[in-house]
Amino acid sequence: MTTETKGVTAGPRALAWQRRRRSAVRFWQQYRTHRAGLAGLAGLAFFALLALTAPLTVGSDVSSVTGAPGRPMESPSGEFPLGTDQFGRNLLGLVVWGSRVSLLVGLLAAALSVAIGALVGITAGHFKGAYATVLMRITDWFLVMPTLVLAIALATVMSRSLGTVVLAIGVTSWPTTARLVRAQTLAVESRPYIERAKALGGGHWHIMSRHVLPNVMPLVLAQTTLMISSSILAEATLAFLGLGDPTVVSWGGLLQDAREAGAVSSGNWWYLVPPGIAIAVVALAFTLCGRAVESVLNPRLGVAR
């Protein structure tokens, strides 16, 4: 901002970084005014910390059935603040440990989904004509399809593993992103500087990667945040239906265990409530962040602050 930037020695790279830093600061200043977004961010920081420090606080022994410390189905007590499950495992530890799988799968599935969506959206917006028509027809088809049914079908026919779950969620949830990115790509490509880049001999790859991608990136970011929340819900759903990896502990898997152990009919609410709250809080936190990012980027939306 000061004399440095005006110095003739500042190369184009340094200038670009300066511009990026300035827009990041501006973004944060606007984001800060969204109270719901800040609450979401705080929730995310809490759960990220919880998941990252889980090996230190609870350790992987917590999911071991043989070395369970308590008796089966104990009510909450001083020793086990959330009670125990049907194997006598500490439920608080399981919920903390489960955050790792739920967050990991949510992040990976959302990344895969948004990557597919961005690729389809940018290419469909850039190459017009038959290619785009076919691609958007496929997108519309996926958009209307009951995605959970498709994901369930995929998870049923493939082996039970985390990779399967990530793949099943990722390849079924990309169409919304593809539509959004395509619309944005079309808007960007109609601007004069794209014509200039073409006139100077910029190829398809150059235009898509250097001009279109940076312009759709903010939108992709907001979409990723929203997508993580639905991926976490989808992961919990698949695990609850018994389609997750049976060897790992996840929040959805805990709920399935609870249901199979008869926690519902015997009224053992302490078994059911914590994993569900954890899912809801994380999903809500990502949604709030995503909406705040969205409204910073597009103030016309009128999202309540």
Add this chain to the structure above:
Amino acid sequence: MTADATSAPAAKAAAPAARGPRARTTTGYLRYGAGKVGGAVVSLLAVLVTGFFLFRLIPGDPVKTMTGGRPISAEQLAAYRKEFGLDLPLWEQFTDYCGKALTGDLGTSYQVRAPVIDKISEALPNTLLLTGTAFVLYTVLGIVLGTRSAWRNGGLGDRLNTGLALTLYSIPSFWLGLLLIIVFSVGIGPIPGLFPTGGMESGGEEGFAYVLDVAHHLVLPVVTLVAVEYGQTLLVARSALLDEMGSDYLTTARAKGLRDDLVRRRHAVPNALLPTVTLVFVNLGRTVAGVILVETVFSWPGLGGLFYQALSVPDLPLVQGLFLFFASAVIVMNTLADLVYPLLDPRVGR
């Protein structure tokens, strides 16, 4: 499953999907309709092909899956393969499957040895009862609360409404269902069990008593479904009305001296309805997911419950049949909606 309803640009991006060429005149409408129906036929064929290859080409022998990994003699294996037509070349299996599917034959369930289509038609009315009731309730609730929320944009009511909708939207439907069962069926503390824990009827009732009994069983599943689904309708209705808020015709209506309430109901809301209803139909796929989970949790004898049973075996022909059914139903519903819009709103197809 998708986050589309929570993001307003998604609403705007998806809405043009329902729009087509000009639909002003009768011939224009017929052309528009033919285009939509043609598109739907292509989509249905795509579902048919996906349904086949998804369940065949992916590694794993269906017969092994069917026997659940138990040891089985070579003769038995061959007999099973023959019974389900798995010994034929893939191409013949495919043409056979297409021919049968088009005449309504979706194969035979591995587990119960009954035609898949019979199982589906048995369960369908129960699902329609549950889904239909919930659909009407959550659409109306979402539109009413969403438009009120947008009218007082930024106020306390708006923030409470949006906050509650977002929270319920983030809750897994199956978890909410389980909690409702614990609180209202099993009973917790001083609250006695008010509603049945699951199923659709207690049995032995007839006539009006039977209707009441079914309604009694219907309460909790419908409440669960409405609670998790109304949020997206609310958010879409809210953003659709916000788009109309600055319009000149509203200023004119106010200048005429109309009461604020009338301006909202007669002028603003009708214009916000169409994008909302479009999105309600586009999001039917998400509702299918909710129905599967709610029926599983409440042991409702519908298609969702059937799907869950088929999954846990896994009974591949039944899973496949239900996959085809759910996908086709959603496509057909969307096409019907597309065909009705231009009659309701002349702006569609402009």
